[in-house]
Amino acid sequence: MTCMRMRADIMWNAVVACRAEYDGVFYYGVRTTCIFCRPSCRSKTPKRENVDFFASAREAMERGYRPCKRCRPDLLEAVYDPNGKWIREVQELLEREYRDPWTLDRLARRVGVSAFHLQRMFKKYTGASPKQFLNRVRVEEAKRLLADSDKKITAICYDVGFTGLTPFCTAFRRLTGMSPRAYRNLRLRERPDENRNRQLQE
Ligand SMILES: [Zn+2]
Known part of the structure; x- marks a missing residue:
């Protein structure tokens, strides 16, 4: 069961915050209403003691829960690929929060899997490690x-989440074949006359 790798407090926090990146990763049911939802559902947050967690919509239905009419957790299940889904969620997380100082351990904690599992599965599905993916973003x-x-190039380096110019320039060069400055000058040359002077002034 996929979600049982996740800690209950992580799942509960995701429910409270209506976190869409956990949709498909787990489901929650409310005992008092016998209705189950996706984590992102905007319906009223239930009391913690009334909540059960499930790895799949099927499991929730087998336990007697009906799908919520608002978030339709039963529909998501049809396209649910247990690994592809959470890998996509890691990608979306990194695309959204690329400025944060991620480490593999921190990312693994956030997703609720082990660092080893994260590294291995991410690479298997995307062909790149989480770090390589993050650098690309x-x-x-x-x-x-x-x-x-x-x-300024230094400001951009820190803005996008790098910890210094050396790792920034190394990653940039690896992915584009040129330095950040060369890239900027190239792009400026492609633009109308108004920008020409910028390059000369630098
Ligand atoms: Zn719902």
């Missing part, structure tokens, strides 16, 4: 800022 955002903003 950060470099993409840095490319956008280099092209569309006047921010």
